[in-house]
Amino acid sequence: MDALPHAGAASPGGSPLAGRRALVTGGGSGIGLACARALTEAGAAVTLLGRREAALREAVDKGAARQAIAADITGLLPDLPPCDILLHAAGAAESAPFLKSDDALWQRMLSVNLLGAAAVMRAVLPGMLEAGEGRIIAIASTAALKGYPYVAAYAAAKHGLLGLVRALALEVAGRGVTVNALCPSFTETPLLEGSIATITRRTGRDAAAARASLARHNPQGRLVRPEEVAAAALFLCLPGAAAVNGAAIPIAGGEV
Template sequence: MHALPQPAPSRAGLALAGKRALVTGGGSGIGLACARALSGAGAEVTVLGRREGPLRTAVAAGAARDAIIADIAGALPTLPACDILLHAAGAAESAPFLESDDALWQRMLSVNLLGAAAAMRAVLPGMLAAGEGRIVAIASTAALKGYAYVTAYAAAKHGLLGLVRALAQEVAGKGVTVNAICPGFAETPMTEESIARITAKTGRGEAEARAALARHNPQGRLVRPEEVAAAALFLCLPEAAAVNGAAIPVAGGEV
């Protein structure tokens, strides 16, 4: 007996079928994991980022249907209408406070705070007109506590969380929710860059530097991007309509 070919699974029964999602920083790390999760739930995903190669790879792998090449810290092009904005673009630089010059501060604020505000400002009118929408910002445990040698980054992430909480109050009752996910150190290219900086400045080996970051997590490990994406996906579901202005740590109990 020969098995009959099975039809391709329908997306109609998926939780986010028919929803349009825009993921900034969607070419790698947490952004890519979020794009995969949203696409897997049925959303039509567009990824946005600076590097064309990773974005095209994400599209080719089925994590997204389209890509926009743009720098979130610069002038954004006209963004497509969307039901979901997942803002995962970010960058971290470390230096002692007295060695953090104006240029470093401007880079951290532009990428981690002002870029988020620009993206939210671009898509929010459409969400309000539709009477529904989800905005999820990937912040950091550095939005909830201080870390030495990353004052500019921590200040920008604290600002991002303030933006989320304030905007959530403005849109409450209008069908739109605004929330933040606050991951600890995760298995991402940005963490790899941090490890490289630690080894370069201290002479410690890569394994030792990685272990030093993992010790911030009471579970003794780095967070997986898929764990962050699972929390972000929940916030985009209809069942999360009452969650607004939240800051959800995904950090193994660090905060």
């Protein structure tokens, strides 16, 4: 649960987020890691929060963040450092036909995708309100905006996450804090690789065919890159995005 070692020097003073402190959940891989890199490159002092200590240590060693905390957001949270930016990217996806999805699957999806998000937001929001400024960005999904077959629990949890974002945005509007959601379509991440493996196992299709079936959801005919999500997250952290609050921004090539 202790913070992993610090790495790297302070960012240049001319960087747009110089002096800002960011906490990135799920920062060991995928979208979270891409966002951590983008925030670090923009000058923020980034702390990662995630379950996999080895991945976190590697991210810090490679300069994606200054430090990391190994913890599970679905359990008892450790004391978190003060932050001006919360980028919540932790999440998980499981698929099953609705009638084969048991209570345990539903609890897992709700715990990590919704309840864990709420717990982290509750932990960092008081400091932001006291400071009179802050940015909270939740990585949701196009599954927060529409339904997909075989992922009812995941879609319900992501819809809940978006509801949380919209409600909290109204609570803190006018107090210097903004709360927004990014809603990417299928994105090139380790999480997607797990989905592809599930499709191949259940359907007998090869990985290339499974990947193509997911890419077809995007009218551009491709998968989203984590760096594209990170670019949108970075925009929401900049002064020019101060009026963007309670938004659900699709990153999906026109899918929704």
